[in-house]
Amino acid sequence: MACGVSDDDRAGSGAVAFTAETTLAVLREACAVAGLDAAGARLLRFGSNAVYQLAGRPVIVRITADRDALTEMERAVRVARWLGEERYPANRVLPGIAQPLVVGERVVTFWESVQDAEEYATLPELADLLRRLHWLEEPESLGLPYFEPFAKVRASLEHLDGATAADVAFLRERAETLEKEYGRLDFVLPFGMIHGDANIGNVLRDRTGQAVLIDLDGFALAPREWDLILTAIYYDRYGWHSREQYESFVHHYGFDLMNWPGYPVLADVRELMMTLWMGGKAAAEPKAASEFARRVEAIRTGGDRRDWRPF
Structure with missing residues (x-):
């Protein structure tokens, strides 16, 4: 309507x-x-x-x-x-x-509304939800699209109004390189339905104490590795999860993405998408502009990502 x-x-x-x-x-x-x-x-x-x-x-x-x-x-x-x-x-x-x-x-x-006061669930609960989700067989009536990460990347590159020409050129080149590397990946988990933005920020505890998955607009068909990558890089690259938390996630899901040879490439692709999303906000938000500049510099120089901030 x-x-x-x-x-x-x-x-x-x-x-x-x-x-x-x-x-x-x-x-x-x-x-x-x-x-x-x-x-x-x-x-x-x-x-x-x-x-x-x-x-x-x-x-x-x-x-x-x-x-x-x-x-x-x-x-x-x-x-x-x-x-x-x-x-x-x-x-x-x-x-x-x-x-x-x-x-x-x-x-x-x-x-x-899931809850009265915002309370996030735990990484083991997120892993359990993802494992259960990945076992479901989705009906064709849902009309789920195929997840195409570089279609999103190319669209994001067109909306970097707050970025310098040099940064845009660098990110474009980076995207072209990663697209070639991504095309050579050999995924090992089954292809099927994913949440698309699976991370601890999208799993809340409801009024009964049960963990509940939220933000359902990214559902798509893709290699299941995409639903594990954010938790892995939040631990491995940014330090937003502890080793104990990450290991509990791996134990509950039953697969450690970081042991897969394609992990570094998938991590680079997801990191690029996160950075481009931040760049799209940079023109209107000073804090986003500062964070975008920090991220681009780290990617350009191979610098430490531990000072990246969740946004």
């Missing part, structure tokens, strides 16, 4: 700025369409999505940055409903609402 927004929010180019103020206007209109009350809503996160918690009801509202996400969010809703049918512990869409909604240039979805 498509709705409108006030022309007062439009910039001279015809685009609507993605800010806390404009997303609040989208929230109010979307909630009115859905029969919900937006008064007192609290902004939980603001990044690729604006994530709001409604007041007085266990409802989360996610607003994407642009309308290009409509197909992706339609798929996320299908995935969530299917996982519910499978009794898999994941975020549930709010029942009784036709969604996604399109309000202006934004795509809006409504979700059941």
